[in-house]
Amino acid sequence: MKTMFRRVLTTASLLLCFSTDALSCGLVNFVAMPLDQNLRTNPIKAALETAYPGLSVNDANGFISFPNGEQVALGETRHQMDPLQRLANPTVREQFLFVYPLGHDLESRKLEFNDPGRLRNDAFFRALYFGDKKSAQATLTRVKYKSKKVSKRFSVTTKNCVAVQLAAALKEAAGSAAFETYFRESGGSFSWRLISGTKRLSVHSFGAAIDIDPKLGQYWKWRNPKPGTSHVYKNKIPLGLVEIFEKYGFIWGGKWFHYDGMHFEYRPKLILHSRLVS
Numbered sequence: 001m002k003t004m005f006r007r008v009l010t011t012a013s014l015l016l017c018f019s020t021d022a023l024s025c026g027l028v029n030f031v032a033m034p035l036d037q038n039l040r041t042n043p044i045k046a047a048l049e050t051a052y053p054g055l056s057v058n059d060a061n062g063f064i065s066f067p068n069g070e071q072v073a074l075g076e077t078r079h080q081m082d083p084l085q086r087l088a089n090p091t092v093r094e095q096f097l098f099v100y101p102l103g104h105d106l107e108s109r110k111l112e113f114n115d116p117g118r119l120r121n122d123a124f125f126r127a128l129y130f131g132d133k134k135s136a137q138a139t140l141t142r143v144k145y146k147s148k149k150v151s152k153r154f155s156v157t158t159k160n161c162v163a164v165q166l167a168a169a170l171k172e173a174a175g176s177a178a179f180e181t182y183f184r185e186s187g188g189s190f191s192w193r194l195i196s197g198t199k200r201l202s203v204h205s206f207g208a209a210i211d212i213d214p215k216l217g218q219y220w221k222w223r224n225p226k227p228g229t230s231h232v233y234k235n236k237i238p239l240g241l242v243e244i245f246e247k248y249g250f251i252w253g254g255k256w257f258h259y260d261g262m263h264f265e266y267r268p269k270l271i272l273h274s275r276l277v278s
């Protein structure tokens with residue numbers, strides 16, 4: 001009871017500047033939360049339903065139902081498909097095709113097209129978050145990183161508890177002086193836009209991603225290789241910082257073959273799925 005009370009207090013203190021949307025959000029540690037062994041029999045369904053309360057997966061008809069009444073098909077995993085074509089229009093099930101590696105694993109990203117989290121089904125994201133820019137903007141709030149010398153604000157959504165989870169990650173990161181330098185510059189947060197060179201909406205459009213200092217982060221396209229060609233990534237982001245983000249449900253683009261080392265996005269389902277299949 002005492003622990004519960006403390007947890008409520010901690011969450012409440014993080015919520016002071018957020019809208020009422022966020023008031024139902026309890027802080028979740030996705031890396032440590034207990035997961036029943038039974039959930040391993042259907043890890044995709046379990047990961048989706050645990051990550052986003054209110055969403056349900058119907059195995060019988062192959063559809064996901066969202067709290068707003070929308071339904072989106074899970075679809076199939078097309079193993080033989082050209083990776084670039086798949087990237088352009090993946091099914092929901094294919095979002096889980098590459099397992100996101102937790103912790104200090106930078107080896108699996110060396111496999112061609114191993115980009116866990118980069119496959120995003122547009123209908124799924126629009127149903128989970130927003131269908132248009134105006135609706136996204138209506139839910140935005142500013143979450144602060146504040147250490148002794150650095151103060152930065154990131155504009156993210158309160159929807160799906162993104163702001164609450166990010167506030168906890170940034171607060172924990174600010175507790176370590178070693179991480180301060182990565183927040184001296186911000187690469188951005190909310191921005192309703194397409195991913196450069198594509199027709200796909202970036203997760204920044206939903207206010208569910210942030211970029212830390214781009215100079216330290218690095219992005220594969222800045223070296224101008226063609227998609228799918230091998231390229232060397234010299235990581236500069238401390239894995240301890242990555243672990244803090246992962247704990248609160250954010251995956252890191254530095255673990256992608258097509259690396260985006262400044263980028264963290266809220267994808268708790270991929271973290272839960274990784275735990276369930278490992």
Ligand SMILES: [Zn+2]
Binds near residue numbers: 260263264
């Ligand atoms: Zn980004």
